[in-house]
Amino acid sequence: MIIVYLGPSLPVEKARQILEADYRPPISREDLKKALKDRAKIIGIIDGVFYNKTAVAHKEIIEVMKKGVIVVGGSSMGALRASELDTFGMIGAGRIYECYKSGRICADDEVAVTFNPVTGEQMSEPLVNIRYQLKAAQDSGIITAEERDSLLKTCTGMFYPDRKYPEILKRATEKGIISTERSDRLGDFIRDNPLNLKAEDAIRTLEKIKEIIERSKK
Template identity: 45%
Template structure:
């Protein structure tokens, strides 16, 4: 199975360098409308969709993914655009992986705004924080007693009001009306224990595709 042609679209959620250390594949920038059609010209066996553009240009179309599935290509998605499209197309055969995919599938989150981030077009690194990770970390802080219920609601209201390219923890903490000592405690918690859900799910996508391609074999 070592001759599998694998194309994976990723960017801010997981760097090409980190992903390629786990799985050798053709790594490409966040997917746009038409990219799957172009990829199909190379007869891939597996297509992975992690990141995709949302607002800068037309998003990847459902039809091009469906066409790939109908032609026997395994399409796996998770973490960001991949999670959203997988939740919409799971009944047609697209495979979804990870916590964010499950949240979309179960209707816990519905908007692309929940996973959208701004990224540097040169190196594809994220420039903002995703709402889905922000909410996850704030809920953990709430359970730990770092923040209280009113603080949690204020922080989430503040986060939702900030346009996604500008959304990050420091801006949220600056704008939220919560006590300064709570802000300091939360910042310490986020710096020491904050988790990036999109990155975690992206890693799960890469491992899932690796297993699909190689079974129990190692990469080497």
């Protein structure tokens, strides 16, 4: 059995088009015990809880791997835990995992978001996506490198549930980081060219699991 813990990073409907699996809500402490009881052979960790419930522990993942279960992580909580546990055998996938592993990013709140517990809809923007989006805006000439750095500094100082583009742009104009005109232009760019690194890495994680399954058949 393949079990994947998935939440706001990618719609389950889209995930099923890539990999057929038992998709479960974002992982929290003790969830892996049930996965073992359900005889999981491969576990994919994409999304997980951070603050409202107790996060999945490193020891839990290590114990599961000791029992012969393959654990693959990427995108969100999975990327964070994979960067910490790949030396123990957890498999990491995607650019966010690589950023954590290299030390380019360190904080848990780089991937933290708020989401609707009923619909799973994402309600705030993760800092990794904001970095990705602002770099694209810089590359397109919408903002300068200095403005990007100042915007990121503002975002880093915000509580993660408040990281929403309208609020970010509002604070940036109030602080004089960018003009109202440039703020409007940046808002239009974000709306017309939405980027989602967590979604891209969630897909990479599912593809990695699929590769593992295909290799095991040979």
